[in-house]
Amino acid sequence: MTCKHWRELDSDNGCFEYCRAKGKACGCSGVLTQCNYRDYFNIPIGRIKKQKELDSINRTTAQVEPYLTK
Numbered sequence: 001m002t003c004k005h006w007r008e009l010d011s012d013n014g015c016f017e018y019c020r021a022k023g024k025a026c027g028c029s030g031v032l033t034q035c036n037y038r039d040y041f042n043i044p045i046g047r048i049k050k051q052k053e054l055d056s057i058n059r060t061t062a063q064v065e066p067y068l069t070k
Contacts, residue, residue: 006030
C-alpha cells in the first residue's frame with residue numbers, strides 16, 4: 001500500500017521524496033516498511049496537527065529525562 005501523504009517531487013537538484021504530513025523530505029518510497037515517519041503513514045488529515053503536537057511533547061520529554069532524578 002502506498003502512503004497517501006508521500007510524494008515524489010522534482011526540483012532543480014533532481015527528484016526527492018517528500019512526506020506532506022510530516023512536512024519533511026523522506027526516503028521511504030511511500031511504503032510502510034521503509035517509512036521514515038511511521039506515525040504519519042496514511043494518518044487522517046484531521047490528526048496531523050495532533051500528531052505534530054505529540055512529537056513536540058515527546059521530543060521535550062526525551063531532552064528532559066536524563067536530568068530527572070529518581
